[in-house]
Amino acid sequence: MANESSYKDKKVITIGIVKELTGLSERQIRYYEERKLIFPDRTPGGSRRYSFADVEQLVEIANKIEDGVQTYEIRQEMIREKKRTDEEAHKKMIQGQLNARFGVRKY
């Protein structure tokens, strides 16, 4: 649920292409980064590189803003969502360890 697509998460897209793909302006794309909603990689030279997942994220962000949601709120949502998935992953890992030591109980 995080690493099944080797392409989707690779940071290889320049801001110019992201602009084409999303229809957003460079200004918007950079601003959402400033507000910590998106996290592109950087080349050694300092240019931003986005993944397809980032592109999709940007579209979602833009939609919410169009609906009047502020960047701060969007960020809070993202943090809550991350916490939820992290806890879920943690729970699964613990369960995996239990299964490894005491055997898997299928049902």
Add this chain to the structure above:
Amino acid sequence: MANESSYKDKKVITIGIVKELTGLSERQIRYYEERKLIFPDRTPGGSRRYSFADVEQLVEIANKIEDGVQTYEIRQEMIREKKRTDEEAHKKMIQGQLNARFGVRKY
């Protein structure tokens, strides 16, 4: 077998990233294009854009060249391979039309 990955075939990667991803020089990447082994898109400004599929193709090409295969031969192989898959697709399409008109015979 050609459009199941929406990411793999999108031409969004600059030559600089392709260089990193493949370990090839820009010179090599451009040369393989000159020899019609690879077909990047272009931005309005003229910059090349590659897909992940292109990146994989480039690695294969580079391996063959290392093995002493000439670009001309690699190109011939590619043409033969394309012909084969095209014929296969054509055959499937004809069969599909027959099935549509006369019903599908499962076995």
Add this chain to the structure above:
DNA sequence: CGTGTAAGGAATTCTGACACG
């Protein structure tokens, strides 16, 4: 044949700031 390189120019991207509201 396949690849390196120096050359000059054009396209791309970057940051910080001013503006509006």
Add this chain to the structure above:
DNA sequence: CGTGTAAGGAATTCTGACACG
């Protein structure tokens, strides 16, 4: 708050050519 824009510079990419072999 979110976005546009002009400014100046730096990084990226482009082409055509000379070189080697």
